[in-house]
Amino acid sequence: MITLKGYRRENGSWGIRNHLLVIPTSVCASETASRIAALVPGAVAIPHQHGCCQVGADYRQTVRTLVGFGRNPNVGAVLVVGLGCEGIQPAVVAGQIRESGKRVETVIIQECGGTLKAIAKGAELCAELAREIGAQQREDFDVSELVLGLECGGSDPTSGIAANPSVGKASNLLIDAGGTSILSETTELIGAEHLVAARCVTKELADRLVFMVKRIEDKSISYGVDLRGTQPTPGNIEGGLTTIEEKSLGCVYKAGDKPVVGVLEYAESVDPANKGLYFMDTPGEDIDSITGMVAGGAQIVVFTTGRGTPTGCPIAPVVKVTGNPDTYAKMTDNIDINAGKVITGEANLDQLGREIFDCLLKVANGDLTKAESLGHKEFGIYRIGDTF
């Protein structure tokens, strides 16, 4: 049994951070939301380009993402900022977050009478929320409450040889301790989907996973171009990855060798009563993918890279691992762990898996990742439809 220290939430979940989140429900409210957050130390906004003139599944997915961020256990309290007339209504987002039991306040720019009055009201509410959540102390909780997002980006051939298999070992350790991991990036299952489908605990889950991969492959084919050049990216190719199949086959090592107990749509919540390895339908683009997993409940993310990347997240620590010893030496600002030791023969995969797992535990207890220490808070919503 591994005990961590975190923030108890009203619905029984546990946060490893205690953020005050300012959520704009649309692009029209994003600048105002950012200015409100800038006035209150510790508040963080998630400006975005969406929230209006969206329909159907695309609309629902954006709502699910904003609500999921608000409900994430790393968030102690929420201010929802809306313009007032947008498609994603502030009351809808605030209401669904409030169901989790945490305090949610709302500011509507059109009701306040403009930008300045909305900022004044929002900052006043935020300052009050900051004082309220600032009084909360960390308490003991079990590691089994942890949900880990698995991400890779800027991959090169060392990702599949060193970084991803090491992370797979760490994911196995977390699941053995009763916790949950989420494999993501549907595009990066193309060519490796049969390996993951074979690990699904039911045929229904396996069929759903294969359907999701076919759905994104068919969509890419509908554009009438070779996916290569986009997936793998120019940087992947320069690094030595030749096809999407090769990239995918290396990518899935992140998921270790545990059975898949759930298959989620983008930003859909993991089931706290069904712990283990999940797959979530996200794009290969890192920011949107991480955003989806965090909206689904991940409190922490481990991100493998070959080329190096600065990506963080507004509400969850992102632990950066490279399998490329040259990148580790070059990108010291950004990389937390050197899995390139597997390539240079200084460590084996089991040792690296343990090192990554131990690092995740320290970060869960409050150690800052390099991305956090640099203030990285990239946020991106995966759109599946048009804007009308």
Add this chain to the structure above:
Amino acid sequence: MNGYVHASERDNLVTCVKAMRAGERVLVDGREIEVKDDIPKFHKLAIAEIPKGGAVYKYGEVMGVASRDIHVGEWAHIHNIDSTRGRGDKAGKEQGT
């Protein structure tokens, strides 16, 4: 590691963990191979004859097909391996403006 990673016995190429020079001789699984091209670090070296259209294996799985005959010792990358997936270019005309 020995300068290369042969992830699975089935694989007809290996990943070089150091740059290789044309003319260099390397021992792969006890067999001497003459390197035919300069190969950048972490790129792939063919260790078997792969005829055009033949499957290219890595991690014991199909990672693409040879777009031309690939000979032992050659650099194996986008110039001689095609993907079989996400090939909208083969499906029809490019959409949009």
